[in-house]
Amino acid sequence: MNKTKVTKKTGKKILRFGVLVVLIVLLYVLGLAGLFSTNAMRILLNIALYVTLGTMWNLMSGFTGMTSLGQQAFIGIAGYTLCVITSTYNLPFWIGIVLGGLFSAILALLMSMVLFRMRGMYFAIATWVTAEALKTFFTSWKFVKMGAGMSVKARPYPGVSLIYVIALSLSIIAILVVYSLLKSKTGLGLNAMRDDADAASSVGVNIFRSRLLCFVVSGFFTGIAGAIFYLNRGSIFPSGGFGTEWTVAIVFIVIIGGIGTIEGPILGAIIYVALSEYLSKYPGYSMIILGFIAIVVIVALPYGIAGTIERKLNLTVFSTRRTLEG
Amino acid sequence: MDTLLSFKNVDAGYGRVKVLSDLNFEVYRGEVFGVIGPNGCGKTTMFNALIGLIQPTKGEIHFDGHNITNMSANARCNLGLGRTYQVPRPFENMSVFENVLVAAVHGAGLSEQAARPECQRALEITGLYDKHAVRSGELTLLDRKRLEIARALGTAPKMLLLDEVAAGLTEAEVQDVMALVANLKAEGFTIIWIEHVIETMVNSTNRLMCMSEGTDLLIGDPREVMASEQVEAVYLGVEEDE
Amino acid sequence: MAQQLINGILLGGVYALVGVGMTMIFGIVQLTNLAHGEFIILAAYLSSVISVGLGLSPLLTLIITVPLMFVIGYILQNVLINKLMERGSEPALLVTFGLSIIIQNALLLIFSADANRLIVSFQALSIPLGGMGRIPVLNLVVCLIGIATLFVLNLFLKKTYIGRSIRATSDDKVAAALMGVNVKQTYGIAMGLALATAAIAGTMVGMIYPFYPSTGSGYLIIAFGVVVIGGMGSITGTLVAGFIFGLAQVLGGSNYGLLIGYLVLIVMLAVRPQGLFAK
Known part of the structure; x- marks a missing residue:
């Protein structure tokens, strides 16, 4: 009786795993074979980048209770790193992407020294103010050509299919990193911290170290995603790179999809990109409509789409739950 | 002494x-x-x-x-040092077992595998074994108090x-x-x-x-x-x- | 130098006004209203529309905008935010974030991204101070209105029944509820008052600076700086913080002044988040 239950469970697991692998292989093969139109590739590329951004914000807000409103700090830093590396130093773009991620991680480390003394909304505001301060600084910094912006130089310039494959790989790695982090000992502590940080620390969870790890990982991947975005776009300006619009999009994605779930940011990113594409026909209205949808979801579906499905139907693709039976 | x-x-x-x-x-x-x-x-x-x-x-x-x-x-x-709170503070979105597991893994420094029997013991002592899969936010006050003790025991105090x-x-x-x-x-x-x-x-x-x-x-x-x-x-x- | 000092101090009165609504909501409702800056700009646009439409001086439009913004705040708190606060502070925080996006983009849609400004008859007048510079009449009026608003608000909170129940709720909402205070109703009034101050602030900043749909976030940061430096719920602190911010901005120049302000703010947040003038 027990055994059939276990094999049934394992069977389900294998099935889910199989479906995922087939899906991922399809996304790669179709992209590399040039079977997607350029437009489809652009949309998928954006989805992949937003999945990464959402997953990383979710790691902080959904799993450690640190709500950042300043993820654009990492995106801007990495975008500018890419431009400086390729156009000022004439180095290959992949060095720019990697260094962009590293500088973002270092920025996260520096920010943590000051920001980790704060809790709750103080932390949220401080991240946002940091991003605004960086925007102001970059607007008046000669080395990055102030408000005039910079562009990416690469010869030959990578085609959209290559950038798409890089972005897709990044999103898969990002999800795997977060998933394995949550499955690890640290992840067990993160789940506890999210519910009650004081109680977690009194049963031995090292809150500071967990927060730092999440913040730096989040900064690194957010930076890489930002660099890839600007590789695709070709140029960056302080107002866009450090723009609040990034946080708006990220928050929308995670809230709609389901905060604190791994599936949430994936669903949210698909919905966000699809909606933005559709709403681009109505310039001016799109942000208003997105704002309304976000408020309605916060009020009506507190756990987002994935969270509601998980609670109502007990259905997850990436479960991080532990059971006594093992 | x-x-x-x-x-x-x-x-x-x-x-x-x-x-x-x-x-x-x-x-x-x-x-x-x-x-x-x-x-x-x-x-x-x-x-x-x-x-x-x-x-x-x-x-x-x-x-x-x-x-x-x-x-x-x-x-x-x-x-x-293993502590219980006067007003219980369970990790509400985690199951009873997961609550104790956090304590055994982080507090007692065990691997998740090694922690299982310890958690089972803590749940048996506190009379919560039958409820190990229940989300702790759904427990009654008495069971929450028990969980406080089970969690403290999980840290091997x-x-x-x-x-x-x-x-x-x-x-x-x-x-x-x-x-x-x-x-x-x-x-x-x-x-x-x-x-x-x-x-x-x-x-x-x-x-x-x-x-x-x-x-x-x-x-x-x-x-x-x-x-x-x-x-x-x-x-x-x-x-x-x- | 003397002229800059004068400008800085005069600006301080307005900044205190920009911050006081944020401080109230932060201290009383325990909510960070990320849409406060947008509400200020919304009020500035309302003022502009009314003053152009009815041919009124911007100062007189306050008769309409202040009650209107009060009602908006009261309804917003009662219909939306009170309910969300029951689930913790984060959903409400994110909803105000959503509101700020909606207001900003709605303004952009209606009024375009062009700069707007409220014009008054005494725009260019100033009082000479011998060799010490001049006092611009407009800035003086605006500063005095800011200080007067804070003064009236303080009096209201101290002397009236509603004011006292607001303060009681902010000290201990459970105790206040036991004493018969309707906490949610009180929150609604507090939010209404906060937006009423935003209405005045909007008209004031609209008279001294040009404004666009996107300028709200700048004022939000100033408001937040005032909260952090002044400490929540302290009117004196708010005023002093307003002067500090005003001086910093004028002395540091447009770009670096802002940057210095940000850095001061972050350091303050880390070292003394309860503010310099906390109770």
Whole structure:
């Protein structure tokens, strides 16, 4: 009786795993074979980048209770790193992407020294103010050509299919990193911290170290995603790179999809990109409509789409739950 | 006597509000050390200072040969301090088992695999085994109190800190929890026990401390402490408001 | 130098006004209203529309905008935010974030991204101070209105029944509820008052600076700086913080002044989040 239950469970697991692998292989093969139109590739590329951004914000807000409103700090830093590396130093773009991620991680480390003394909304505001301060600084910094912006130089310039494959790989790695982090000992502590940080620390969870790890990982991947975005776009300006619009999009994605779930940011990113594409026909209205949808979801579906499905139907693709039976 | 814990001239509080002032006491290995005192005298604050949720502004705390005065809460837990909260604070979105697992993995430093039997034992001792898969946010108050103890046990503590485990429970439930604590005592845990039920405190503790205005008013044999005029004076006038 | 000092101090009165609504909501409702800056700009646009439409001086439009913004705040709190606050502070925080996006983009849609400004008859007048510079009449009026608003608000909170129940709720909402205060109703009034101050602030900043749909976030940061430096719920602190911010901005120049302000703010947040003038 027990055994059939276990094999049934394992069977389900294998099935889910199989479906995922087939899906991922399809996304790669179709992209590399040039079977997607350029437009489809652009949309998928954006989805992949937003999945990464959402997953990383979710790691902080959904799993450690640190709500950042300043993820654009990492995106801007990495975008500018890419431009400086390729156009000022004439180095290959992949060095720019990697260094962009590293500088973002270092920025996260520096920010943590000051920001980790704060809790709750103080932390949220401080991240946002940091991003605004960086925007102001970059607007008046000669080395990055102030408000005039910079562009990416690469010869030959990578085609959209290559950038798409890089972005897709990044999103898969990002999800795997977060998933394995949550499955690890640290992840067990993160789940506890999210519910009650004081109680977690009194049963031995090292809150500071967990927060730092999440913040730096989040900064690194957010930076890489930002660099890839600007590789695709070709140029960056302080107002866009450090723009609040990034946080708006990220928050929308995670809230709609389901905060604190791994599936949430994936669903949210698909919905966000699809909606933005559709709403681009109505310039001016799109942000208003997105704002309304976000408020309605916060009020009506507190756990987002994935969270509601998980609670109502007990259905997850990436479960991080532990059971006594093992 | 083998001293496991000592408070030396400890001052502590929240922000500018000083709650503990010049608190001194020692707890010996293997004993049940009861703490009583009127509401607001600093019993729970003493626990918060002991486990590191607040830092003392003066004095020293020593535990099991370590000066823990400035240690973080998780480091103190790793040294063997296991605490329950008066108002239970379960990790509501996690199952009962996962709650205890966090404690066994992070507090006792076990691998998840090695932690399973330990968790099972803690759940059996506290009578929660049948509910191991239930989301802890859905538990009744009695079960939440049990979970507090199970979680503390999960950290493999040398000393258990019980904060009013009987508060808020019905008469019958109180008997359940008392039996559980008696069990723990028999298992040989060193326990600091805060409770308002005077009778239990007199009968089940080895020594009793009465606190008043953040300091140790009297420490000694439970019966002698209860009989003292000083303690009576503290309780008169403030006690009967619950 | 003397002229800059004068300008800085005069600006301080307005900044205190920009911050006071944020401080109230932060202290009383325990909500960070991320849309506060947008509400200020919304009020500035309302003022502009009314003053152009009815041919009124911007100062007189306050008769309409202040009650209107009060009602908006009261309804917003009662219909939306009170309910969300029951689930913790984060959903409400994110909803105000959503509101700020909606207001900003709605303004952009209606009024375009062009700069707008409220014009008054005494725009260019100033009082000479011998060799010490000049006092611009407009800035003086605006500063005095800011200080007067804070003064009236303080009086209201101290002397009236509603004011006292607001303060009681902010000290201890459970105790206040036991004393018969309708906490949610009180929150609604507090939010209404906060937006009423935003209405005045909007008209004031609209008279001294040009504004666009996107300028709200700048004022939000100033408001937040005032909260952090002044400490929540302290009117004196708010005023002093307003002067500090005003001086910093004028002395540091447009770009670096802002940057210095940000850095001061972050350091303050880390070192003394309860503010310099906390109770």
